[in-house]
Amino acid sequence: MKTFLTSVSYTFYLLMTVSMGVAGQALAAEPIVIELTQTGCQFLKPEHGEDHGFETRSAADCKRLNANTSEQRQADAKVLELKAGDYIFRVSNRNVPYELGFWLRGAGLKRLTLPSVSGGGIHTGGSRDYVISLKPGEYLYSCPLNPTPDYKLVVSQ
Numbered sequence: 001m002k003t004f005l006t007s008v009s010y011t012f013y014l015l016m017t018v019s020m021g022v023a024g025q026a027l028a029a030e031p032i033v034i035e036l037t038q039t040g041c042q043f044l045k046p047e048h049g050e051d052h053g054f055e056t057r058s059a060a061d062c063k064r065l066n067a068n069t070s071e072q073r074q075a076d077a078k079v080l081e082l083k084a085g086d087y088i089f090r091v092s093n094r095n096v097p098y099e100l101g102f103w104l105r106g107a108g109l110k111r112l113t114l115p116s117v118s119g120g121g122i123h124t125g126g127s128r129d130y131v132i133s134l135k136p137g138e139y140l141y142s143c144p145l146n147p148t149p150d151y152k153l154v155v156s157q
Contacts, residue, residue, distance in 0.1 A: 031086035031131060036102070038122075038146055039094050041065050046077040046151040057097060062147040070149045080153045084136050089117070091143075092127035099123055101145045102130055104153070107138040120145055 037044045040056035052069075056062055091102040100122040106114030117132040139153040 031088045032082075033088045033090055034080075034082075036089060036091045036141075037094050038091065038096060038100050038143055038148070040096055041146060042073070042148050043141075043143070043151060044094075046080060047073060048076075048078055056146070059098070059145060059147055066147055066149065074149045074151075077149065077151055080141075080151070082134060082153065082155050084134055084155055084157055086133045087131070089130040089132065089141075090127055091122055091130065093122045093124055095124060096146055097124055099145060100143050102128070102141065103144055104130065104132065104139055104141040107140050107152070110137050110139075114139060 035045075039051050040054035041062035042052060042054065044051060054062070054065055056065070089102060089104065091100070093100045099120055101118065101120035102122070103116070103118040105111050105116035105118070114135055114137045115132055117130045119128065119130060122128045134155045136155050136157055139155065140150040141153055142148045142150045
């Protein structure tokens with residue numbers, strides 16, 4: 001199923017690239033895949049791979065937990081640094097007992113001008129691909145369905 005979704009996502013990406021006016025030009029290399037794993041109330045990668053073992057049965061549990069831990073976790077979180085280009089963010093749900101999602105958007109006022117991608121539908125043990133062409137700037141990513149801190153992503157030339 002994961003391979004099928006990846007193929008569908010990449011095919012959609014290619015069709016969108018051609019329809020946006022680059023027909024006749026050489027296509028760029030395949031997008032780079034960034035793997036992100038969610039556990040209860042967190043993404044592992046920005047938290048240095050450490051699973052805090054947060055017990056959660058609903059988004060409300062994460063909201064309560066984040067009220068006490070989010071500020072410090074954001075301060076300690078590793079900033080994801082990438083070059084401008086095409087990416088597939090492959091987001092997986094490791095043992096969270098409810099549907100998860102992903103939201104990547106520009107930080108601050110850049111939220112209005114930088115590209116963004118979002119969606120849900122990531123069930124326990126599953127994953128989903130999010131295709132995006134990133135421009136230089138500062139971004140945030142999180143999961144509103146499994147409320148996580150807003151993690152930072154910086155894209156350079």
